Amino acid sequence: MSISKKICLLGDSAVGKTSLLHRFIYQRFDDQQQHTFGIHVMRKPMSISLAGGTVEVVLLLWDAATEPQVCQSNASYLRGAAGMMLVCDVTRPATLLNISKHMTTLQTAYPGCKYIVAANKSDGEQQILTRGDVQSALRHHEVPFYMTSAKTGYEVEKLFQQVGRLLVS
C-alpha cells in the first residue's frame, strides 16, 4: 500500500513549472508550452530508496498559474499540501528574488510542509544565476535546491526523488 502526498508547484509565470512536470512524468519537453489555465493535477507513483529499504509513494502534483504570494490569496490551492516546490528561472534573477521574498511567509503559514527549490532552465548561454547565487539567496531558509533543466532533463529525476524522500522521511 503506497501513501499519497500532495505537492504544489509555485513560481512566477513561465519559469517552467509545467515543463518540469511533463519532463518528470512523460519524459518529454514541449518548447511551445502554453500558459497554464486552471489547476492541473497529475499523479506519479514512485519508489523511494531509503536506508531501511524502499517506500512506495504517490505524488499528487498540483500545477497552476500561481505565484509564491498565493498563500494569502489562494489558500484553496495549497490546502492539504504536504510539500511545496518553488520554481525560478535562472535566466530571470527576479524570479529567484520572488521565491526568496515569499519563502518565510510560506514557511510560517505552512510549517508542516516540506519545501524544495528548482532553479530551472539551467541549460544554456542565457543562464545568469549560478549555483552560488541560488545558494546565497536561500541561505536563511534551509531549503534544498536543484539546478534543473526541463529541456534536457538535467537533475529533474533527482529533484523529484528528493521531494519523495523529504515527504516520507
Added chain:
Amino acid sequence: MDPSIIDAILHHHQMAYLLLNAQWSILATAGTQYIEHCGLNLTPGSILLDALPELRDCITQLEAVHNGVSPEFTLEHLSRTSPQGNIVYFRIQIQAYHRRDDPAPQFLALITDTTEQSQQSKRVAQYQETVQQLHNTIEQRTTALLLANSQLRRMDEIKTDFITIAAHELRNPLTPILGYVELLLSDEYGPLNAEQRHAIQATLQNVLRLRSITADLLDLARIETGRIELVLRPTDLRTLVELQCLKYKAQLASRNQQLTFIAHALPLTLCDEHRAAQIIGHLLSNASKYTPDGGAITIRIEPGDAGFAQVVVEDTGMGITKDDQQHLFNAFFRAHTVTTPRTGGTGLGLHIARLLIELHGGQIWFHSTPGAGSTFYVSFIVSDELNHQSHDLSMVTITQ
C-alpha cells in the same frame, strides 16, 4: 606515599612493580604476590627476559627505551596457564627510571593482570561478530526483498499493460456494435416487432454495460500509471450534481426508486467537471444497485470541514457488512452481499472514485449499517473565487 596505600592499590588492580638494571636483571619487586597466579618467576636476581621470553622478540623496542629514544614500551596480551588450568592474560609496561642517588640507568616494569579486561574484549569481539552476522543476514534479506519487490512491480506493470490492451481491444468493436444497435432501434433497417425490439434493447443494455466496464479498466490503468491529468476549475457543485441526477433518473425510475436532491447554499468548489461527475455517478449508481425496488435515495450538497464542501449520497439498501467495509475501496473488490445479476460489476467503481477524489484533494468515506443502508461522503476543496453561489437551501424530488 604510605606503603600500605601503595600495597592496597597494587592489590586492588592486581599489579606488580619491578625495578630493573640495564641488563634487565630484577633488582627489587613490589606486589608480585598479586600476580603470582600468572605463573611468573619474578624473584630479585632473575633476568626479566628469562621470565618473559616474549620480550626477546622486542629487543629493538627495549633498546629504544634503554637509549632514551622512546619514553616507554608496552607489550599487551601476554598469557600463561594458571595451575588451575585457566588462561591468565597480562600486560607489561617498561620505562626508564632515574634515581638521584645512582647515575646507573635503571628501569621500572609494571605488570598488570588484564584477564578480565581481555575476556571482556573477547566478549565484545564475539558480540561484534554476532552483530556483523545479523547485519549480513539483514542485508541479504533486504536485497532479496528489493529483488522480489522489483519483480512484483514488473508483474504489476505487465498486468496494467495487459488490462490496457485488453480493454482497448474489447472497446474498439463496441462503437460499431452500438451504432448498428441504435440504427436497428430507430427502425433504419425496417420496423421491428415487439419481440425484436425487446431483444435489441437487451443487446443495447449489455453493450452499454460492457462499454462502462472497459471504461473503468482503462481509467484504472491510466490512473495507476500516472497517465491522467485533471484540470480543476471553480465549479458549481449544485449544477454538476443536478446533471448527474437527471442522467440516472431513468435508471432509478425503472426501479421505482425515489431520488431526492437537497442543496445547501455553497461557494464554488475546485472540480474537474468530467471526473467529479464520474465520482458522483459511481455513488448514485451504487446506491441504486444496492437499494431495493421502491427504495429511497437522497443526495445532498452541504458545507463540510473548514475549506471543504461535501456531497452525501444516502441509500436505504442492504448496507455493508463489517468484514466488507475494510476492503470496500480496494480494486476489484466486490462485497459478499452481491449475489444477484442486478448488482454485477467489476468492483472498480469505488476504487476509481477514491483515486479520483484524492486527485481533487478531497476525501471519500462512508457509514453503513448492515440491513439499514449506507451513506457515502465525498469532499471537494472550496474555491477562493469570490463569486459565491447564493442559492438558498432547496429540496427537489427527482424521481418518485
